[in-house]
Amino acid sequence: MITNGDLVTRKSYQHDVLFRVKSLDGSYVKLMGEDIRLEADAPIDDLRQVTGTEYHQRKSQIDKQEAYSYRLFRQDYRLLKEKRESEAGSGYANAKEEVNYFQIPPRILHIDGDPLFLKKCIQLYEQLGLQVHGQYLHEREMPDQVMALVEKVQPEIVVLTGHDAYSKIKGSMRDLEAYRHSRYFVEAVRNIRQHHPHFDQLVIFAGACQSHFESLIRAGANFASSPARVNIHAVDPVYVAxxxxxxxFMDHINIWDVIRNTISGQEGLGGVETRGLLRIGMPYSKEVEDLS
Incomplete structure (x- = not known):
């Protein structure tokens, strides 16, 4: 018997995605991806419960993917750090002693339609040494509430994500109404851009699984999902941010450098040319310790 919170797969999709049951309504069930940002409905007789052994096998595979992406990002981070240190040192080539620098990373506002994924993302931001203000909002609430949060937090990066899905029954891939939550992400991005039009002063990531990539970019997102309408992993937005x-901020970001560390890759994520947001200062002193 299927109940709320159960882990299941769908027979009609060859058990490709692991879901958690969110709610039941008669013979239909609302599903949320366990590791990907996909929301779906399914008849209860199309579902198969996942055993503990199978769950651990699937979880082990996902953990390996996450660990690989994390290692890639840390490698890139070390290269970026070496470049900063080299540039800082060359600027003081005639100094009598080494001059240390400090860095001021941007503020991040991460708004998520899934509280469990939000918690997972916050943990990853902390692992990566970034400070973030996280906020859970249902996707349909984002257009109305996003500006109040932006004005409160004053971020340089905004992440708008949650769950989404494309349905062939509702229309073609070009039709925004054929997507579960894409229109809410689009409206939220558009609302932000009305007040913050400069792409290099406020960077926006928007979207989830199978989201309408083109509409999100046209609305003003720097980065978005999903060009090939594929599923994206829960933590992919964190790596982009x-x-x-x-x-x-002196450097342009190579779009491939952004998406190659993600689990979803170029089919799941894309964007437009954007400048970085990290600012370097020197000399380092105890007074600015909390800034770095």
């Missing part, structure tokens, strides 16, 4: 956060 982190790459922007750790790239100097």
């Amino acid at each position: 982190a790459r922007v956060a750790y790239t100097s």
Whole structure:
């Protein structure tokens, strides 16, 4: 018997995605991806419960993917750090002693339609050494409430994500109404851009699984999902935000450098040319310790 919170897969999709049951309504069930940002409905007789052994096998595979992406990002971070240190040192080539620098990373506002994914993302931001203000909002609430949060937090990076899905029954891939939550992400991005039009002063990531990529970019997102209408992993938005956060504002970001560290890759994520947001200062002193 299927109940709320159960882990299941769908027979009609060859058990490709692991879901958690969110709610039941008669013979239909609302599902949320356990590791990907996909929301779906399914008849209860299309579901199969996942055993403990199978869950651990699937979880082990996901953990390996996450660990690999994390290692890639840390490698890139070290390269970026070496570049900053080299540039800082060359600027003081004639100094009598070494001059240490400090860095001021951007403020990040992460708004998520899934409280469990939000918690997971916050933990990853902390692992990556970034400070973030996290806020849970249902996707349909984002357009109306996003500006109040932006004005309160004053971020340089805004992440708008949660769950989404494309349905062929509702229309073609070009039709925004054929997507579960894309229109809410689009409206929220548009509302932000009305007040913050400069792409290099406020960087926006928007979207979830199978989201309407083109509409999000046209609305004003710097980065979005999903060009090939594929599923994206829960933590992919964090890696996009982190790459922007750790790239100097003097440098343009290579879009491939952003998406190659993600689990979803170029089919799941894309964007437009954008500058980094990290600012370097010197000399280092105890008074600015809390800034770095």
